[in-house]
Amino acid sequence: MSDDHDHDYDHHPSPWGPHDWSHGAPHNSFAPLVMSIGIGIFLYALASVFVGGEVANLGALSGVMLGIIVITIGLLIWWRQDMSFDGTYEPKATGAPFRNIDLRKIAMWVFLMSEMMVFTSLFSTYIRYRLGIPNCEEVFLSGEWIEGTSVVCFEPAAHLIASSWFHLAPGAANTFALIISSFTIVLALKTAKMSNKKYADRYEVELSDVHSHRSRKVAMFLGSTLFLATLFLTLKMIEWFVGFPTPGPLTELNHGHSEIASLYSEGYTIHASAYQHHAYDTAYHGGHEIPHDSALYSMMQAGTHPGGIMMADIRVGASTFFVTTGTHGMHVLGGMIGLSYMTFKGLRGGYGPSNAVSIEYFGLYWHFVDLVWVLVFPFFYLF
């Protein structure tokens, strides 16, 4: 580690920040205590609002808000201490195996190891249920159901989403949004990292103007990333709950529907114990949708199956879909919180060649979130 800036142990900075980083890492902070209390309040209140899938006490929402406010206060304290970070304190590893690598970078990679396990757990859950519970389409075609009685089966969200370009549109747009945001954040890194001289040559500005020019540019790239992340979550909400009106000419293509239906309006929810969909309606398209080699078809031909609409309990399938993509969405949200701080700091000229690695290390997380999406997208949206 750098010996130029030893801890000054007589130095007692305020636990509320800001911190003087030339004295080493913060030695006092209220942020951990405040944030922990906030998380506790949040989890407590949330469990009072909802009990067993029903709204039990809407009044407790104020507790949820209080929790979020307290967490925010904790974050603000944390950031207030960090705002002055300019790269003067950047300890490096000694010895094998991470010799000469910044501690922060190692810590970030170690953290990503645990994130990998989080998503592996979610994927294991998904694989187990997908393989263990009969697929709704197979149940439908097997004819082992009767109209009016719900059957338990696994309905992958992809079956609904990939059935129509209009359902797929938000998810597909999100994929591109994340990839573009991955690109904008490396551009932010590249811009911040460039030496003053090189920067001045590259953008043909005076050396004295480099700082302000660079600040604007870095903030622009970080801000674009933040915007794309916001777009991601907005589209997600559209896809889950809100839906979106389709422009006139497209309505025709969308089977005459004037909007992109949300999963919620299609009935694909975690509470869907009696899910019905036209894909499971023998009368849909006059029955042309039923493959002729299926058991259902032969049964209906033989008159042993009356046909009708299959009702399905798809709660497990919907839960795995919403919780897995939701966990990913929470990671995007976490990234947005970090990005809003970084954009603010970038606007104030906080990033230059000496501390541009901060953007890189945040970027590792951000790219990881993108990576997870690379897996989530095919498995939950397409297949």
Place this chain on the structure above:
Amino acid sequence: MAHYTILGKDPYWMNFWGLMILTAIEVGAVGVELGDTITMSILIGIAIPKFIMIAAIFMHLYGDADSKILTMTALFPAFFIIVMVFFIGLTSPGAATELPAWCRPGYWT
């Protein structure tokens, strides 16, 4: 930070467009009716290069002095991931009496 170029261009820029194209193919493959097996193969076939491209170029696991050791770090959980997917994802519950014959004494003698 990248110290190399791809076909003489900025690697981030090249990578970005590569990813965009791959994703477009992916979405397109689902739109066209190709049957489950082919669709699945295309999806997996595209997810892997996308995965590698993001990790190698955007996350700097290629081309930096610390790339090799950090790649090893990133691969460290592989064993535990495989164990979890096999033990949790790919087993299904069953009665003990369904123990397969190869687990029973006498099968090997």
Place this chain on the structure above:
Amino acid sequence: MGIASAAFESLWNEYVLWSALVGGFTFIWMAHHSLTYRSKDGDDDWVDVDGIEVGVFPKHNDNITLELAWTIIPFILIVYLTWISWGPINDVWADPSDPASQYGLDCTDPAADSNKCHHVIDITAQQWFWSFDCGELGPSLCDSSQYQDLNGTTVPVLSLKEGEFYLANLTSLDVTHAPWFVEFGVKEDAVPGLDTQVWIIPTCEQADCGGEEGESTLLLCTEYCGDDHAYMAAIVNVHK
């Protein structure tokens, strides 16, 4: 109190023997070394064999032969114990569809050997009592119509015949339970939404098997299932 199955009994004896040997060996060794190689606090007449000094990694104190020895020898013991534990798997997890297994086929199966076949019964668990269903079996083979008082709780009585083999299909209507046939040494979880099975081989302790009345043994719930978990018992009656 007669314990558990024959498989349990023989394994138990073997394991206790090896436990005593390994434990005895370890404790004698420990007692010897801790009493022989000691010194008083403050004494200066001890030899600093390994050069212990603050800030210096001391000399290695190892012996590769010894270390390999107590890697390999315990490993061999483990392999042996695994081997003997493997054998009785068929006692507890026999395949009911395998005519060659020691419990044969279902007696109602036309292909079954009448000297070696098993009977199928159903056990249903729910908070907090057991229901037994003997199916088509006659009262001499299986009877579940009786109820008896057990420490202030009325519990069902399952009557089985000694020397017969029973395969119980377990189901649960609410949460996970597990019937433990205390004297026969078997248990298996009854998981809701899943069909599990357990082999019951009723045994008696007395030669006459309790005469007319039969011998009663206990069945307890051994997967935590809520408030009255401890009261969720049944009596298993074994008769000739």
Place this chain on the structure above:
Amino acid sequence: MKQNSLARILVLLIVLGLALSVAPQADSLPNGIIGQSEKGCTCHGAVPDAGVTPSIEGLPTTFNASTTYTLTISFSGGPSGQAAEPHNLGGFNLATSSGILEAVDDTVKIEGDQATHNGIDDDLDGNGLQDAIEAGGEAIISGNDYTSWLVNWTSPSSGSSTFTLAVNSVNGDGKASADDAWNLMSVTVAGPSTGAAVEELQSADPFVVLVTLIFVSGILLAAVILYTFYRVSPDGFNWESFAPWITEWLTSTDHKKVGTLYFLAGFFFLGVGGIMAMLIRIQLAVPGNDFLTQDQYNQFFTMHGTTMIFLAAMPLINGFANWLIPLQIGAHDLALPRINAMSFWLQPVGAILIFTGVFSGQAADTGWTGYAPYIVSETAHSGTTMWVAGQIMLVASSTLTGINFLTTICSMRAPGMGWMQMPLFTWSIFVANLMLFISIPAWGVGLIQVYLDRTIGTAFYHVASGGDPLLWSHLFWYFGHPEVYVVILPAFGVISEVLSTSARRSVFGYRSMVYAMAGIGIVAFIVYGHHMFTSGMSPTLRFVTMLSTMLVAVPTGIKIFNWLKTMHKGSLVYRTHTLWALGFLVTFTLGGISGMFFPSLAMDTHLHETYFVVAHFHYVFVGGTVFGMFAAVYYWFPKMSGRMMDEKWGLLHFLTAFVSYNGIFWPMHKLGVLGMARRHHTWFITTDDYTNIPAEMASWNMFITVSAFIFFFSNFILVGNMVKTIVSGEKAPADPWGGWSFEWMTSSPPPTPSFDPHNPPVLHDANEHVATEPTIFGQWFESLMMPEDETEGIH
């Protein structure tokens, strides 16, 4: 019949109310009502049906002392009588809190002290027609062929009396039917008003005891903090100096201060968990005890397990890790000090969430394993949600701790300290944190699934929708089994340090010790299925984990033999920590051996969920982890506080605790084999040999309870010793025991910074360094790393 106090009636009413809300799914049996217990009857449909109206006639508004009343029990409504041949109409169960019930005719019988209909099942073929009639005979009169019955009640001499009546109305087909319905009512009759009623001495509610004790402990803790503050500076005992002092503790990111905070939390919860253990032992001391209701008992053993593992053992280990890892590897602090403070503060807040249930009397009652689907069922207490929420915070805490320690140990070792020169305690913390770090996300995800199931209503574990209860078991044990090694490995590290220092040798087979620990770390992930041998887990996986579990014994054996060999030709000095280390060797070896019984499948089907398991894991948790931590306290307390502990008190502590500890857990092996099941709130002994636990169990259980109390109180010797040491202990030198690692280099207590920042420590090696060509592996590994001369860092 026992005398019932007012409190008992109230409890009964509450429990009955609970029973109403939680009454289970069940058949309506041919015999009508069975399975009644003191909390009501548990033999009907899922929920009480308002369509069935029970009634009791003939009760006076105020009864006269010792008078007999004839009560008419009846019900109306429900499916009763729908069968073609109306019989099997229904049944009832009447309980009274005082007085005596008698049957008037054969349609009623008395079971225990409750009245129920006298059911005669004469319909074996279940066709709804009595066999006797089918055979051409007279119909047999059966108690459940009626909808009203007569019962005589003889009133007590005083007090009031509460009647609880359960009735069920069945459709008479003798089978479980969906429309079978039941209901429950309760009525209280006042007693004679003449004469002053003698107030009975009421036993305190154990909840009140527990909560009071927790508060008292908290107040004591606060008092100790104030006292310490006073002792440090008697003149400055005012708010002006207190405020910055307490602020310092609340905001500090210094690894020593955070470590101390971990100790405070850990010891506090060790006490709380201990109190719960004592309440549990009181309950189990005698057969058929009712000191705790089942409802309370279930919460207590759940909270005991959770508290001891997550709120006592883990913080104690983290306390030592925080204090010692930077000292041992010669670093100035942990890699991420603020994250470290965050790890700590998540713990007490999480603990408060976990305990919210206790303060409301509705704590989690799921067992520390929290098996699905019970954990998401409505029968589980409402506090379970908070238990899950608190655990989620602990998962977050452990993840942050993991990042911190892994980064620190990988990258902040002093010059000269390669991986194979690290002190073994550091190695043990490294392996433990790696295991915890990799495994805990699985459980975190499981907890989030359960939290969402219980709040917003996802269906991960809803069996009716296809949820798989075993998924939870998998996710839990994927974490849970590494977790038990996570708490034992640091104890291994401590014992290695303590034994080698006490024997004045370097530890025997340092390298094999490291490999054994790493081996345990890897194997831990592939053995977890042995917790699920009797579950419905995939049989192939059960078999595979049986084989792998057997393997665990090998590295553990290597460690034990290495420790023994360390003493060979050494000069063992008997100090308190040495005694604890030797005690650890005894108990841990026993615990390890008993562990070998479980992977053997045919034995596990008998031993699973019995007291044999309880004995085994207490031998490794208490005899392993806790004894290891005690050794660590005696070993490092002088370093932390700067004062020597009292060896005489230490010896007394060791002798009483070690003996009483074995007195608690050794007999439990026997109890388990003989038929005592785990997690049962009570057990019985009667004259019937066959259907009950053998009579000798009573003496053993009493013996265990007495031993448990001795063990509990013996640990106050340690607390007293620590307080005494801080206040008036002898000053400790830098290296009181003669250890070699860096923590003994600084003064006791260490200053801040621990080492001179301008002259950081460098580790020397007493072994001759033989310059050899690096192996191929070494060359490959070197090629992976950043170049030695890279000074610019990463670009």
